[in-house]
Amino acid sequence: MTADAASLEIKGLAYAYPDGTQALYGVDVTIGRGERVALLGPNGAGKTTLVLHLNGILHGGLGSVRVGGLEVDPKDKKSLREIRRRVGIVFQDPDDQLFMPTVREDVAFGPANLGLRGPELERRVSDALGRVGMRDVADRPPQHLSFGQRRRVAVATVLAMEPEILVLDEPSSNLDPASRRELAEILLGLDVTLLMVTHDLPYAAELCPRSLILSGGVIAADAPTLDLLSDGDLLSAHRLELPFGFDPAVARRTA
C-alpha cells in the first residue's frame, strides 16, 4: 500500500445488470484518506450497485476501482480477500449483517476469515465493540438487542476488520432520534475514511463535509455538502428534498 494513495479511486465505472438494465454510466470518484463523504441520490440511482462494486461483489463492466492503491480484480482471489478487508460495508438491515448466534461470534467472523485467532482475535473483537460502546452485549444473541444497538454492532463487525474505508448504506434509516444522534457521535469519533449512502440530507450535513449526488448512473454533483443542500434547483432536479424546517444556512452557522 503506498502511503499517499487515495482511500478510494473509481475511474469510468460502467455496469449493466445481466438482464440488460444499465445502472452505471461511467462514474468517477476519488476519496482521500480520512475524508467523510455522503453519496446522495434518489431511489434507483445506482447507489447500491456502486457500493457492491467497491468490494468486487459486482463486476464485469467497464472502468476500474482502486482501494488504497490496490485494484479490485475479481479474478485474483488473494487480492480480493485484501479488498474485502479494506472495504467495510455496513448494510441497511442489521438483521442481514448479523447472522451469527452471538454478537461476539459475529464481530469475530470477519477477522477470523482473515486468519486471526486467539488473543489477537479477542483484542480485535473487544476493540471494535468498545469503539461503538457495545462491549457489554458481547455474549447476547443479536435478535435480543434493540434496533439501534444492532446497527451499532453491525458497524463493529466491520470495524473489527480494520478497514481502509467504511461504507454505510442508509445508516440512519429506522433509527429513533436518540439512536440516530448516538450513531452520529460514534461515526464522528472514528478515525477512518467514510462513505455514507443516504437520503437523510441533514444527517449528511452533520457528518460529511463533502457530498456526491449519484443520479441516472453518473455523478451529477460533487461539492461541499452545505453548498449542495443550499442549491434548491439542483436538489429538485435529482428528486432530493430537504425535510420540513431544515435550513442549510442555519446548519452552516451552527456547524
Next chain:
Amino acid sequence: MGAGHAHSLYLAGGTLVHRLPPQCKLVAVVAFVLAVVATPREEMWAFGLYAVLLAAVAGVARVPPGFVLRRMVVEVPFVAFALLLPFVARGPRVEVLGVALSESGAWSAWNILAKASLGAVAMIILAATTEPRALLLGLERLRMPALLTQIATFMLRYLDVIMGEMRRMRVARASRGFEARDVRDLAVLGRSIGALFLRSYERGERVYLAMVSRGYDGRMPVIGDGAATARQWTAAALLPAAAAVIAAASWILAP
C-alpha cells in the same frame, strides 16, 4: 449467554452437568439411549434402574421433576399409539379388568412407552443443561458435516426474525378484516406462506452478500477448538457406562 431471553427448554445453571462440554453430553445421551433400546422389554427392573440413573443426573443438574414432566408432552403422540396396541394386536389374550388384551400388544406398548419416555427424559435433561448454540458447537466438534451445522445455526438465528415477519403479516391481514373462517380462506393463508418464503429467500441472499463482504469463502471460521479433557469425558461416561452394565445384566439374566 442469552440472559433473560434464553430458550424455553434451557434452564440456566452452573452445575457439573451444565459445565460439561456439549460434545461429551451428546455422546453420553446417544450411548445411554442405545443401551436402553438394546434392553429386552421383559426385564422391567432394568428400566426402573435407568429411570433411577436419569433421576440422579437430573438431581445433580438441579432440574426439577415438574420441569421435566411438563416438557414430556412431546411424547403424547407416541403414547397414544402405544396405548392402542394392546387392543389391535393379535395373538394370545389376557384378561385385564374384564377386557381382553393382546399379550404381545401389551408388551409392545410397554416397550414403546418405557423406551420412548427414558429417551425423552434424557433429551430434556440435555436440552435443559445445554444451550441450543452449545449443542450445535458440540455437533460441530463431533465432526458433523459443517453444512448441516451451518444450516441449523442460521435457523437458530433467524427463527425469531421469520416469526416476527409472520406475526406482522398476520396483523396486516387482520387489520384489513381478514379472519380465517372456512376452507376457502386457506388460499389466502397459502399465499401468505408463499410471500413469507420469498421474503426469507431474499433475506438469505442479502445475508450471503453480507457474509461474502466480510471474507466468507464457503467455510465458517473455526474459532477455538474447545476440546474436552479426559476428566470431562470420564464424568460424561458415567451415565452411559452404568446404563451399559444394566443392559448387559438384563441380557445375562433374561430367560
